[in-house]
Amino acid sequence: MRNEPGVLVTALIVLACLVGGGGVAYGLANLVLQLAAILMLALNGPTVANFVARGPRGLSLLVLATLALPLLQLIPLPASIWSSLPGRDLLQDSLKAAGGGEWHPLTVSTARTLVSFLGLIAPFTLLALCLRDLSEATLRKAVLAFVGMGLAGVLLGTIQLLGGQGAARIYPETLNPEAMVGFFANRNSTAIFLVCCLLLLCTRPSSRLFSIDWIATASAATLLTVGVILTQSRTGLVLLLLPLGLGLLRGGAALLAGKSSPGSGKGGRMVIGSLLVAATALLGLAAAAGTVPESRFDMVLARFNKSEEQRPAIWEDARFSAERFWPVGAGMGTFDEVFQIDESLENISPRRAGRAHNDYIEIAIEAGAAGFALIALWTCWVLWAAWNGLGRHRRWEALAGTGILLAIALQSLLDYPLRNQTMLCMAAFAIALLAGAGRAGDTKVSPEGARP
Structure with a gap:
């Protein structure tokens, strides 16, 4: 297993997509993924050491700082320190009433902050394994795994639409029969995951028009786009502009270059082709059965006109909480x-x-x-890595990784895309794409990305 990073990366991605889309409410499912990630790290001990010792210095420091944040919040502090922190009055009174409170960590909920740290294990493992082997073969396997699971999610979502209330739902609390959720607990997570899969499709080698590879890629893009529409996610529909723009840019560059690159192996085409056939058949059946009527698309558009939006009211109260605990915070995972x-x-x-x-x-x-300092540092690193990777052989990987992180940042204004394991792993892979695209040993490129 230690000599097959591509297989491990693929296995971790597939498992993350199958069990990691439910968020913190599904601790046992998340535990399965986290134990698998820990096993992979245990079997590849030098991977972690190499990441810390010989990985990209700025990236390594940022990852370690991100992992350290919840751990530092768990360190017990004497009462003279933690009781003087902002927002601890109610906690102090509660502990005194219970007869305790001499020592307590910075976080107001040790269990929730510990869960937040455990949630970083799988994405860290994926990032470390990807950085161990940034070969094109490994990255293509990972892209194929994500896109394949995206198509499988559309397939499952179509079954959900055909079955009506509660049919084939992995997470039963989401019982809206009119929205496709696939492997996730809510439609917004499904939508952004499919948008990210569309961005990853733009990293595939260019193919001749109407060749087998071109048809497979175009068909996959079409089905993923239809999947985003059927989620009825407003943010997902807006974020479709990102893969559309990158796809047009890639296509324009290919036309200007007047050349194409060889496609990937037959195995990958067979997997994607099989999923395409199954998903297309089910979508056709859904349409024939009247499950996807014209009014469904009217319902998607009607969601933009909704006036009963509750988010502003939540933000108003949440800002008060932020001010009460500023500048140290209440502890990762403690919002609820x-x-x-x-x-x-x-x-x-x-x-x-x-x-x-x-x-x-x-x-x-x-x-x-x-937290805001980490966001600022990550933003600076992403901008630097994107700029550094644009002039190299893997510039499309750099643009796709940047697009994924931009989509996450934009949806974070209205939602919480990084609060499930699947999207955390997607973000980790986007970071790996950026790190791989800007490697010092990579060559400069001609307009369409061919090596000189």
Whole structure:
């Protein structure tokens, strides 16, 4: 296993897609993925050491800082320190009433912050394994795995639409029969995952018009796009502009260059082809059965006109929580704990908010100034890595990785895309694409990416 990083990367991606789309509410499913990741790290011990010692210095430091944040929040502090931190008054009173409280960590909920740290194990493993072997063969296997699982998600989502209420749903609490969710617990996560798969499709080698590879890629792109539409996710529909723009840019570059690259192996085409046939057949059956009527697309457009939006009310109360715990934060993963205290009576609804529906506000509550410092540092690294990779052989990988991280950053304004294991692994792979595209040993390129 230690000599097959491509196989391990592929296996981890497939497992993340199968069991990692439910978020923190599905701890056992997440545990399966985390134990598999720990096993892979145990069998490839030098991988971690090499990542820390010989990996890209800036990236290694950023990853270690990200892992360290929840761990530092778990270190016990004497009462004279933690009780003086902002927002700890209620916690202090509760611990005193219970007869304890001499030592306590920075976080207000040790269990939730520990879960947040454990959630970083799988994406760290994927990133470390990818950086161990950044060969084109490994990256193509990973791209094929993500795109294949995206198509499988559309296949499963079509079955869900055909079956109606609750049919083939992995996560039963999401029972909206009109929206495709696939392997995820909510439509927004499904939509951004499919958008990311479309961006990854743009990294495939250019093919001759109407060749087998071209038809397979175009068909996969069409099905993934239809999948995004059927999720009825407003952010997903807007984010479709990113793969559309990158695809047009790639196609324009190919036309200008007047050349094509050889396609990938027959095995990959067979996998994608099989999924295409099955998904196309089910979509046709759904249309014939009246499950995808014209009014369904009217419903998608009608979602942009909804006036009963609850997010502004959640943001208003969440900003108060952020101010109460600023600048140290309440601890990673603790939003749902502290928000219940600050939610105003006029904004209370029968459903719990669960999330801030704006990851920047949520990070302000949970991590304070340190969280925003990490966001700023990651942004600087992504911009530097993208610029560094544009003039090299793998510039399309650099653009796809940048597009994935940009899509995540944009959806984070209205949702929480990185709060499930699957999208965390997708983000880790996007970082690996950027790191691989800007390697010092990579060659410069001609306009379409051919080596000189």
